[in-house]
Amino acid sequence: MQLNWFRFAAPANFYPLAGRLVPIFGVIAAVTVLIGLYWGFFETPDRLGGTNPQKEYYRIIFIHVPAAWLSMWLYVVLAGWCAIGLVFNTRLSYMMANAVAPTGALFTFLALWTGALWGRPSWGTYWDWDPRLTSELILFFLYIGYLALHSAIDDARRADKAAALLALVGLVCVPVIYWSINCPDPNQCAALHQRSSLTQMEPNILSAMLTMTFGLWMYSFASAFARLRGIILEREAESTWVQELVAPASREAIR
Amino acid sequence: MTEFFAQGGYAFYVWGAYGMALLLLALEIVSLVRRQRTILARIGRLVRMRARGGEQ
Numbered sequence: 265m266q267l268n269w270f271r272f273a274a275p276a277n278f279y280p281l282a283g284r285l286v287p288i289f290g291v292i293a294a295v296t297v298l299i300g301l302y303w304g305f306f307e308t309p310d311r312l313g314g315t316n317p318q319k320e321y322y323r324i325i326f327i328h329v330p331a332a333w334l335s336m337w338l339y340v341v342l343a344g345w346c347a348i349g350l351v352f353n354t355r356l357s358y359m360m361a362n363a364v365a366p367t368g369a370l371f372t373f374l375a376l377w378t379g380a381l382w383g384r385p386s387w388g389t390y391w392d393w394d395p396r397l398t399s400e401l402i403l404f405f406l407y408i409g410y411l412a413l414h415s416a417i418d419d420a421r422r423a424d425k426a427a428a429l430l431a432l433v434g435l436v437c438v439p440v441i442y443w444s445i446n447c448p449d450p451n452q453c454a455a456l457h458q459r460s461s462l463t464q465m466e467p468n469i470l471s472a473m474l475t476m477t478f479g480l481w482m483y484s485f486a487s488a489f490a491r492l493r494g495i496i497l498e499r500e501a502e503s504t505w506v507q508e509l510v511a512p513a514s515r516e517a518i519r
Numbered sequence: 520m521t522e523f524f525a526q527g528g529y530a531f532y533v534w535g536a537y538g539m540a541l542l543l544l545a546l547e548i549v550s551l552v553r554r555q556r557t558i559l560a561r562i563g564r565l566v567r568m569r570a571r572g573g574e575q
Contacts (some may be wrong), residue, residue: 310527320527324536331540370543378536385532483544490551497558501565510559511566 275356275496276505282489282496289486296479300326304472312466316458324382325469330477332375334484335403336438338368342410343435346428358424359499361431362414363492367484369407376400387456394456395444399437406434420499 272278304326312318342364349357379397380390391397410431417423447455462470500506526533 305523319529321529321532323526323533327536327540367547370547374540374543377539381532381536385529487547487551490555494551494554494558497555497562501562506562507566510562511570 273354273356275359275500276503278356279493279496279509282493286486286490286493289482289489293479293483293486296475296482300472300475300479303468303475308468308472309466318386321382321385324378326472326476328375328378328382329473330480331371331378332400333477334480335368335372335375335400336441337481338364338371338484339403339407339431339435339438342368342407343431346431349424350428350432355421355424355499356496358421358428359492359495360488361428362424362495363488364484365407365411365414366491367487369404369411371480371484372400372404372407376404383456392456396441396455396457399441399444403434403437403441406431406437410434 272281304323308323310320312322342361345357345361345364348354349361376397379400383392384390410427413430414423414427417426445455445457445459465473497506497510524530524534
């Protein structure tokens with residue numbers, strides 16, 4: 265059987281598919297997040313020893329790291345849909361980008377917020393102009409800038425293109441965040457933020473963190489598809505299929 | 520149970536982080552559901568109005 269992927273590039277065909285996907289991703293997200301939280305809070309040690317001793321507050325890791333990863337990953341997804349939109353001029357790609365952006369901004373804010381609450385007990389400060397913290401803050405402003413620029417332009421297709429360009433330029437921020445903790449010589453520069461060393465983590469902590477990441481990633485799918493449905497309806501409001509879908513009975517009754 | 524909520528004296532930081540996460544995700548879900556309803560209602564009104572031969 266040949267599956268025609270381009271069929272779903274049409275908003276009219278993707279709308280019902282997205283409607284079926286939202287509850288599936290939502291249920292997977294809810295179950296994995298609950299497992300991840302249980303694992304993280306009840307199956308992990310209260311204190312960490314080693315070179316980086318931490319007390320109970322390290323449990324912020326189970327929301328902080330997934331939120332930070334997703335903030336970067338969702339920006340890559342956003343820029344990816346923008347690039348596809350600019351190259352192929354497909355309406356649905358821009359709508360996807362638009363649907364992902366608020367969730368990405370949410371996770372960026374969460375990464376900053378949870379990082380501040382983790383920084384206070386471990387570094388003694390909520391905020392510092394550390395390279396990683398600063399570049400993550402810029403990423404948050406990029407999301408806001410993308411959304412603001414899009415809503416500032418009345419014509420939807422021009423808004424799509426202008427905002428897509430901004431999103432693509434802003435993509436430089438993602439590798440900056442990723443490598444912002446690399447400091448070859450501690451005498452020349454200092455980074456407050458710890459390096460992530462997945463291989464040295466306690467297995468239960470690592471598993472709980474990865475479970476939470478997967479759960480919140482699935483949540484991102486659910487929320488992006490739910491938002492996409494609204495965007496499709498708004499933009500296609502004048503089309504026959506939307507009007508038939510919204511009020512089939514009243515059309516028949518009047519006729 | 521109290522011990523669990525105390526988180527070794529770091530309750531403010533731990534629950535402050537998870538509380539904000541819960542709040543924002545809940546707000547996003549509620550706003551998505553309400554937005555979908557609003558959009559459907561608005562387009563529905565428009566369609567019915569036109570079907571009655573109202574403003575074109």
